[in-house]
Amino acid sequence: MLVAQVHSNPDVFEARVPFENISTNNTNCYIVKDGDDALVVDTGAPSDEGFAILDAALVELGVDRARLRFFLTHLHLDHAGLVDRIALPGAKLYVSPVDFEAVRASRAASSYDVARRAFVAEGVSPSDASGYARYAVEPRLFDASRLTLAPSCEGDVVEVGRYCFRVMETPGHTPGHLALYEPESRILFSGDHILFVISPSIALFPGGGDGLQAYLDSLAKVRKLGVKRLFISHGESRDDFDERIDWLAAHHLERLEETRGIVGSAPRLTGEEVIRAIKWNVPFDAWEDISFVQRWCIVTEGVVILNHLVDRNLIRREADEAGINRYFCDYR
Numbered sequence: 165m166l167v168a169q170v171h172s173n174p175d176v177f178e179a180r181v182p183f184e185n186i187s188t189n190n191t192n193c194y195i196v197k198d199g200d201d202a203l204v205v206d207t208g209a210p211s212d213e214g215f216a217i218l219d220a221a222l223v224e225l226g227v228d229r230a231r232l233r234f235f236l237t238h239l240h241l242d243h244a245g246l247v248d249r250i251a252l253p254g255a256k257l258y259v260s261p262v263d264f265e266a267v268r269a270s271r272a273a274s275s276y277d278v279a280r281r282a283f284v285a286e287g288v289s290p291s292d293a294s295g296y297a298r299y300a301v302e303p304r305l306f307d308a309s310r311l312t313l314a315p316s317c318e319g320d321v322v323e324v325g326r327y328c329f330r331v332m333e334t335p336g337h338t339p340g341h342l343a344l345y346e347p348e349s350r351i352l353f354s355g356d357h358i359l360f361v362i363s364p365s366i367a368l369f370p371g372g373g374d375g376l377q378a379y380l381d382s383l384a385k386v387r388k389l390g391v392k393r394l395f396i397s398h399g400e401s402r403d404d405f406d407e408r409i410d411w412l413a414a415h416h417l418e419r420l421e422e423t424r425g426i427v428g429s430a431p432r433l434t435g436e437e438v439i440r441a442i443k444w445n446v447p448f449d450a451w452e453d454i455s456f457v458q459r460w461c462i463v464t465e466g467v468v469i470l471n472h473l474v475d476r477n478l479i480r481r482e483a484d485e486a487g488i489n490r491y492f493c494d495y496r
Contacts (some may be wrong), residue, residue: 166179166217166220166221166224167179167195167220167221167224167225170194170395170401171349171351171393171395173349174196174197174198174324174325174326174327174346174349174351175196175197175198176194176195176196176197176351176395177194177195177196177197177221177225178192178193178194178195178395179192179193179194179195179208179217179218179221180192180193180217181193181207181208181209181214181217181218181246182208182209182211182213182214182217183208183209183214183242185242187361187362187398188242188361188362188398188399190208190398191206191208191209191242191243191397191398192206192395192396192397192398192399192401193205193206193207193208193218194206194353194395195221195222195225195227196324196327196329197225197227197324197325198324198325198326198327199325200228200231201231201323201324201325202222202225202227202228202231202232202233202324203232203233203234203235203322203324203329204218204222204232204233204234204235204250205234205235205237205344205353205395206235206236206237206243206244206355206397207234207236207243207244207245207246207247207250207251208242208243208245208246209241209242209245209246210241210245210246210249214245214246215246215249215250218246218250219250222250229252230252232251232252232255233255233256233257233258233322234247234250234251234255234256234257234258235257235258235316235322235342235344235353236257236258236259236260236342237341237342237343237344237353237354237355237356237357237397238260238263238337238338238340238341238342238355238356239259239260239263239264239266239267239302239305239338239340240338240356241303241305242397243355243356243397244305244306245305247305247306247311248305248306248307248310251306251311253310253311254310254311254312255311255312256311256312256314257306257308257311257312257313257314258314258316258322258331258342259313259314259315259316260315260316260317260333260338260340260341260342261315261316261317261340262335262339262340263338263339263340263341263342264308264313264315264340266302266338266339266340266370267302267305269370270300270301270302271301271302271304275300275301276297276298276300276301277297279296279297279300279301280293280294280296280297281293282467283296283297283463283467284488285435285483285487285488285489286434286435286436286439286463286467286470286488286489287434287435287436287437287488287489288435288436288463292456292459295456295460296459296460296463296464299457299460300368300464316331316342317331317333318331318332318333319331322344327346327348328346328347329344329345329346330344330345330346330347331343331344331345332344332345332352332385332386333382334354334355334357334382334385334386335369335375335378335379335382336357336364336366336367336375336376336378336379336380336382336383337355337356337357337364337365337366337367337379338367339367339369339370339373339375339378341355341356341357341382342355343355343357343386345389345391349392349393350389350390350391350392350393351391351392351393351394351395352386352389352391352393352394352395353395354386354394354395354396354397355396355397356397356398357382357383357386358383358386358394358396358405358408358409358412359396359397359398359399360396360399360400360402360408361398361399362398363412363415363416363445364379364412365461365464365465366379366465366468367464367468368464368467368468368471372471374471374472374475375468375471375472376416376420376468376469376471376472377472377475379416380413380416380417383409383412383413384413386409387406387409387410391405391406419442419469420469420472420473420478422442422443423438423442423466423469423470423473423479424473424478424479424493426438426441426442427473427479427491427492427493428493431490431491431492431493432490432491432492433490433491434488434489434490434491435466435467435470435489435491436463436466438466438470438491439462439463439466439467439469439470442466442469444462446458446462470491478493479491479492479493480492480493480494
């Protein structure tokens with residue numbers, strides 16, 4: 165079987181769409197079904213194998229394609245990449261307007277230049293900064309003109325048969341990351357907001373917003389729900405998700421203290437020098453041994469951390485005569 169039932173009342177089925185990434189092998193895509201009504205939560209990455217798996221799962225469940233709707237927790241390739249192949253023309257697609265606009269804006273030539281200059285300002289070499297900036301440009305994931313887009317925000321309701329799911333904004337991993345909550349059964353589709361296989365990466369928010377604080381606030385928000393079942397997008401589901409939420413929050417607070425300590429013990433470091441000094445969970449001692457895409461992830465999250473500390477006046481950022489940011493921590 166390519167699909168497994170993972171919950172009853174409401175009926176939830178899981179199809180694992182393959183996706184080879186740094187720490188994951190697939191995306192857990194969910195189909196919520198009640199009678200003839202069905203909703204797909206995330207579609208997975210685009211590949212012939214992935215399409216065959218998700219398509220076969222829908223056939224096996226007897227889903228009425230003409231009524232099938234889609235909910236995207238966020239607009240990364242491994243969550244939205246199969247939309248064009250699996251959704252019929254005119255299908256309703258629930259999507260965050262914040263993420264939709266952020267993805268659209270990232271494709272502008274000016275956005276690439278801004279990202280490249282920002283990385284250079286942190287002491288990243290021009291060649292690496294150009295590569296990191298290219299990764300920051302989101303690819304085209306689907307043709308919005310052939311679908312019925314339903315911009316979805318906090319408190320909106322998505323009905324599936326007899327069930328009313330509540331949209332929750334859980335920014336952090338992306339600026340507009342969404343979760344979907346059914347209050348009667350207290351099940352939550354959390355996307356990449358909470359994972360066990362890795363600590364979810366935090367995005368650089370447009371306009372300089374504090375993505376890390378948004379993530380911490382979102383964790384606290386989910387923690388207060390009293391969720392009974394958590395459906396995550398990568399790895400095996402587990403029951404100790406409350407403890408995992410607490411661990412994720414503590415992990416980020418500890419990393420903030422570590423970073424502040426690095427800046428305090430060695431003032432005038434560049435942003436990249438601070439980031440390289442942080443103890444990241446990678447199996448390499450040398451920076452050059454880390455894959456380029458993983459270095460981009462690390463540097464991006466490092467800048468998120470530095471931005472948070474600067475915004476909170478816990479460290480200072482000053483540009484030197486060459487325009488490179490230097491960091492200071494004034495302990496009292």
